[in-house]
Amino acid sequence: MSAAEADGIFHRARGRTLDAFSSEKEREWKGPFYFIQGADPQFGLMKAWSVGDCDKGGDEWEQEIRLTEQAVHAINKLNPRPRFLVLCGDLIHAMPGIKAVFSGHYHRNAGGTYQNLDMVVSSAIGCQLGKDTHGLRVVVVTAENIVHRYYSLDELSERGLDPDLMELMKKK
Known part of the structure; x- marks a missing residue:
């Protein structure tokens, strides 16, 4: 998928439907597939946890960004590619100046x-x-x-x- 195609996919959701999964194409079972489920990138928690103060200290995201990028690179290398990715849980723990x-x-x-x-x-x-x-x-x-x-x-x-x-x- 080109960068333009990847960018365009986020603009294809309409009426509670993503046309990447059209009902016409998905109407019949076509065999097994897999998807990826990721959870809790929770930007800011690693520093807060390391300093022992989860109410403060979440002002650095470097470790979580590195791990999230590593996850994206690992997923992009998979063959066959996953059908989709679901990211759930806590996206951020703390945000500087929030x-x-x-x-x-x-x-x-x-x-x-x-x-x-x-x-x-x-x-x-x-x-x-x-x-x-x-x-x-x-x-x-x-x-x-x-x-x-x-x-x-x-x-x-x-x-x-x-x-x-x-x-x-x-x-x-």
Whole structure:
């Protein structure tokens, strides 16, 4: 697979389907296959663990990056190639200078703050379990701040971003 093809595959998911696995091609059993399951690259944990302070010390990712690259190289050498890769578990442990964590799965807007770290839960594009509308969260990151706002799909389609968010994105 060329670099262009590899880059393009990430833009092929539509309607909860990845066209790399079309129903027409996958309709009938074509024999055994295998896939790779990886877990917990957890960038930042190795240093935190080595210094004995898992609440701090996660400011270096060098070891985890090296191991993740090693995993990718090992997978790319396999013949036959795996059908797909599933990566699950903790992706990061700590991030230098992290101010907010954004997540979903609650199907409603929620959040809180703990020790200067904001936890922001965005409601769903799909099924709503609360009173929030179907929507998306826009996050603007500047050198000084992180500003986020949830927009309904209709709001975002009809009027776009609010002027104050657009102002924040102007280069200074």
